Amino acid sequence: MKILLMEDDPVLGEIIADYLQQYYNVERVFDSAQAQERIDTTHFDLLILDINVPGKSGIELLGQLRSFHDTTPALIITAYEDTAHLKQSFDAGAHDYIRKPFDLEELRLRIEKSCVLFHIEQERAVQIGEEMTYYPLTHQVVEGDHAHTLRPKEAEILEYFIAHPGRVIGNEELIQNLWRYEEMPSDATLRSYIRKIREVIGKERITTQRGMGYRYE
Template sequence: MKLLLLEDDAVLSDILLDFLREFYDVDYAFDSHEATTLLEQQHYDLLIFDINVPGKTGLELLKEWRDFHMTTPAIVITAYNDISYLTQAFKTGAHDYIKKPFELEELHSRIENSRRLFNIEPSNILHITDALTYHTQTALLHNGDTTYTLTAKEAAILHYFLTHPNRTVSNEELMQNLWNYDDMPSDATIRSHIRSLREMLGKELIATVRGIGYRFEKSPS
């Protein structure tokens, strides 16, 4: 499970990183600029944003990425006691909120609850179907007795589909979440990646929604 922590308090961030990295793969950003760079380069399963950070606030940054169709779950942490910040956090797109000071185990419990709510796989091995297994760290896809090595972009698209199953994902959403601003692909490039994934996964898992995008059909466990 890959997390992005945005926190400008050096002491608190060190404590949080030492604790969270016992359980998760965690990237760290001191300010909104560093967080933006990481969000452009990586896919995250969960965001943990402090509100009062240098540059854009955590809520401003979250809103900006929500406007780009990013649906990654987000926990907001803050020292503010004013209820208006809680209201604003939920309106912006946070799904949970934790006030400082807090116990480390409380944050851990909230992260685990987020994992359950959003069906985030806790391991690096994702079981797509009885025959299909995907290893996120090695980008190896096993389909029965056949093993495929995914390219970086194929791996990113597959991971996005796996974390956003059974809903329509537009080309624009894929572009905004998986490509840098200065390296946006054409629709033909996305179609090429989808075609390659279908050849490895089987055509039935990725449905085309004509004129909109694609839908990854994942049966409930």
């Protein structure tokens, strides 16, 4: 699930983005011009828009998007407490509204409700041990409050190991399945990729079987 977060407060924006990155693919912008630019070039499953940002307000931006028949679900966040802004938000096309300060878990619950309401498909999460989760869509490995994004080829290799747990996989098998003939890497390059993956998920999860290959457990 890909979310666009528009929040101009640098501290609050970072707190929200860091929290949501544990569960979703989140892209953060600071104003309506940046938001419009990203919306024009990228598909988002959900928009989270602050009202009071530089340029067009979140309400104005949403109204403009709806005038161009953009139906992306939108959740408005704001420090305004009056009902006038609440009404304006819904009139502009928002499906939900949350006032600051809010609990981050409440925000996530509202996002989960949006997924059900608009039939947004959640990406499959893969558990790696008790405390670590891998998200194939975003190539992110998340452990506690820390998230690490793998490079595309690192993600491909990890996903191949995950699909074949407990089996010894040699260099030749990895290369034949994950590279085109004209792009085949050297054994040293492959070892470098696997070393990087081990640094993220732990050396004990991909063990070397001397003279044979690697085993993911």
